[in-house]
Amino acid sequence: GAGVSQSPRYKVAKRGQDVALRCDPISGHVSLFWYQQALGQGPEFLTYFQNEAQLDKSGLPSDRFFAERPEGSVSTLKIQRTQQEDSAVYLCASSPGLDPYEQYFGPGTRLTVT
């Protein structure tokens, strides 16, 4: 079946622009995660949704970052007024149950802020 998909795969933004990154999880998966991965580092947790509820947003680095999952399926990560330090790969993952185990990752969106 279809895996997790993300769009766009690549995004170049000028500093100060707003961007929106989309994640389509595996159909029926309850849990959805967003991560930020810098070059040479492991993924850093940003936020977690259980259906449409955002239960943990402790990893969002600033109030410029905002995520939503209004109908409990597709999710959008929005970054306002992008800065160069926002350049990274943004990964989305979903898991079928209420626990965070067995996460399936999308291919990521590579964001470059110039």
Add this chain to the structure above:
Amino acid sequence: RKEVEQDPGPFNVPEGATVAFNCTYSNSASQSFFWYRQDCRKEPKLLMSVYSSGNEDGRFTAQLNRASQYISLLIRDSKLSDSATYLCVVYTGGFKTIFGAGTRLFVKA
């Protein structure tokens, strides 16, 4: 101190070698542990869970040492296709997933 630490490597080993990685964690309340594999410019994929009693899957063995707060991954009879970055994952309750920075493995012919 980082919550999860890994030797970044790289580990360069010949085909057929046995190689082991460790991952240390700082929070003694950590409950669940996993290993993920990430190929260059690809997404992470779950490799295996780590149980207190150990876990073996073919050539891969994962173990947990709670007293010393580390987990390990052993790969026997390394293949060229094992070349990747190996990420350890720790959960300390809740949903926050903590990844290590990863250990890079290169298996050469």
